[in-house]
Amino acid sequence: MCERCAVEKDIYLPRLATLEKKRLMNPTEMYLRLSIDDNEPFDFIPGQFVEVSIAGVGEVPITISSSPTQKGYFELVVRRIGNVTNAIHRLRIGDKIGIRGPLGKGTYPVEEAKGKNIVFICGGIGLVPQRSFINYILDNRADYKELAVLLGTKCMAQRFFHSEIDGWSHRNDIRFMETVDQADDCWLGNVGVVTTLIPKIETELQSALVFICGPPVMYKFVLMALQEAEVPRERIFMNLERKMKCGVGKCGHCQINNYYACIDGPVFRYSDLRIAPEAI
Amino acid sequence: MKTVTIDKNAFRRFVDGIIKQQRVIGVCAKGDRFDFEQLESADQLRLDYDVTLQPPKKYFLPPVETLLTYEVGDGYKSVYDDTEFVLLGVHPYDMVALNQLDKLFTQDNFDTHYMKRRHNATIVVCDVISPSKNVFASSMGTATVKDGFDVLLTDIGNAFVMESGSKKGDSFIAKAQDVVDSSEKDLQARHKIQAENEKRLNNHKLKCEASYLPKLLEKAYDHPVWEEKAKTCFSCGSCNLVCPTCYCFNVQDDVNWDFISGKRQRAWDGCLLDGFTKVAGEHEFRKKRADRFRHRLYRKCKYVPEKISSQIMSCVGCGRCVGACLPDIANPVKVYNRLVDDLGIK
Numbered sequence: 001m002c003e004r005c006a007v008e009k010d011i012y013l014p015r016l017a018t019l020e021k022k023r024l025m026n027p028t029e030m031y032l033r034l035s036i037d038d039n040e041p042f043d044f045i046p047g048q049f050v051e052v053s054i055a056g057v058g059e060v061p062i063t064i065s066s067s068p069t070q071k072g073y074f075e076l077v078v079r080r081i082g083n084v085t086n087a088i089h090r091l092r093i094g095d096k097i098g099i100r101g102p103l104g105k106g107t108y109p110v111e112e113a114k115g116k117n118i119v120f121i122c123g124g125i126g127l128v129p130q131r132s133f134i135n136y137i138l139d140n141r142a143d144y145k146e147l148a149v150l151l152g153t154k155c156m157a158q159r160f161f162h163s164e165i166d167g168w169s170h171r172n173d174i175r176f177m178e179t180v181d182q183a184d185d186c187w188l189g190n191v192g193v194v195t196t197l198i199p200k201i202e203t204e205l206q207s208a209l210v211f212i213c214g215p216p217v218m219y220k221f222v223l224m225a226l227q228e229a230e231v232p233r234e235r236i237f238m239n240l241e242r243k244m245k246c247g248v249g250k251c252g253h254c255q256i257n258n259y260y261a262c263i264d265g266p267v268f269r270y271s272d273l274r275i276a277p278e279a280i
Numbered sequence: 281m282k283t284v285t286i287d288k289n290a291f292r293r294f295v296d297g298i299i300k301q302q303r304v305i306g307v308c309a310k311g312d313r314f315d316f317e318q319l320e321s322a323d324q325l326r327l328d329y330d331v332t333l334q335p336p337k338k339y340f341l342p343p344v345e346t347l348l349t350y351e352v353g354d355g356y357k358s359v360y361d362d363t364e365f366v367l368l369g370v371h372p373y374d375m376v377a378l379n380q381l382d383k384l385f386t387q388d389n390f391d392t393h394y395m396k397r398r399h400n401a402t403i404v405v406c407d408v409i410s411p412s413k414n415v416f417a418s419s420m421g422t423a424t425v426k427d428g429f430d431v432l433l434t435d436i437g438n439a440f441v442m443e444s445g446s447k448k449g450d451s452f453i454a455k456a457q458d459v460v461d462s463s464e465k466d467l468q469a470r471h472k473i474q475a476e477n478e479k480r481l482n483n484h485k486l487k488c489e490a491s492y493l494p495k496l497l498e499k500a501y502d503h504p505v506w507e508e509k510a511k512t513c514f515s516c517g518s519c520n521l522v523c524p525t526c527y528c529f530n531v532q533d534d535v536n537w538d539f540i541s542g543k544r545q546r547a548w549d550g551c552l553l554d555g556f557t558k559v560a561g562e563h564e565f566r567k568k569r570a571d572r573f574r575h576r577l578y579r580k581c582k583y584v585p586e587k588i589s590s591q592i593m594s595c596v597g598c599g600r601c602v603g604a605c606l607p608d609i610a611n612p613v614k615v616y617n618r619l620v621d622d623l624g625i626k
Contacts, residue, residue, distance in 0.1 A: 278566070
């Protein structure tokens, strides 16, 4: 037998984790708090994802939503949309699920962002992966300069993390702006797509690092707005979602031209994507 | 590393001897075509074949394989296939393909499932005797192979020259009786066959050096050829199915009747199939046939060679896809030559 086979771990083998908490945050989004059962380390960088296994149903890649500064557990937010995610919604407290990861070498540039202005632009559920880095910055606030978070949601019913973002909007060290595409009479905030918030950013944009995450259609319009604001491509980062099966750079599903979303991403620097027209 | 000559009758006895000891997979006739099958006797072996229906990759990445078993609430267990076998009669271009798969499955993350099978195999490569109708290995620089094999076999008329390429090859050859150290004349005969093969396995001629293809494709992303060819594509994935370097797979769970236990399997997938990139919520990233058609040919001669820093392209020129494609659009040489015609070699 080969020497490496004897020492290498099975990259497809999940570890067990226990569901500690769950809460339905809106009609489709479920918050989950999980802890790994074994004593092996589970260290991650904001932007990394895990493959969540539901035995008999399958696996689904989900980016970790909590900050690595929170130890002993991690949080996921899962939209009910396919077979596995619906099964995740049906889980009960104490249930065991499989976890592979953390995966992905393309993470948020935690070090590079130090001492810089930071802007997050999130579309709906796009807030979930960004939240890991947002909370990481808030926990290491002195290392980073101005912080702005823009959130656009389709409608009021789809808003989530209510108390957390309410907290952000009352803090002095974070500028949080929110808009909904369609509002009813009860909504007193901004109305319109997330790009309408970009001109309202007071942070100096050209020198800031900008992080985008949202539905596929959003990227194009946000990038156009950022180009207008003359933000260089090197300072724009995008969190890309693709169909993923193996999560370890083999199965080919998540390929974006030369790149694999699973190992080269999921967070990509916009200037690196110049050779990848399929990205947007 | 030894090089010996063995008489054809002695070789047959040698193969029969190995069949008694372990699993031997060799090339057999299947109607008027050929494929790899488990041998029961050396008489079945046809080393004069043109091309096999399926490439040998299925012995390392089976069409369906179990990765894990599970029991709900009790976790997952890895499953490995641990039988040693001999793979007899792999053509050089297919060996080049396996060499690339080896790199791909060990790069970044080490795939123990693939590699265990790989290390359980003794691969005997044989130089081509009868070129197939669609082979273009000479154009791709894969008509002969220098490494990766355990044994390299060349038919020099009345005998075979057997060269060992590894320790496994050494012990394989050591089992053979009636062998003599290859004479200078035998080695020259072998050299002549290999030199000829490097030119004659070329029934579709590429108009540029194969190593130029990544550069050519860099300029060809928006070329009309993708739309033109893909217009008649059935998205059937036959080209993926027969390709020795296509290795994309799907992962699915299979539940047992007790609804408690089950297994996680991986099965071949194809980037030409509709739905290959479709995520929950119905968003599909390569929805157009032309996008999928282009993706495959970019993978063969740009993405994968660049990923593994290989001078040899991932299209190894076996020509299987040319024969498998019903609308006759899969021939990579026709597409690449069209691009050379339109974009030139600079």
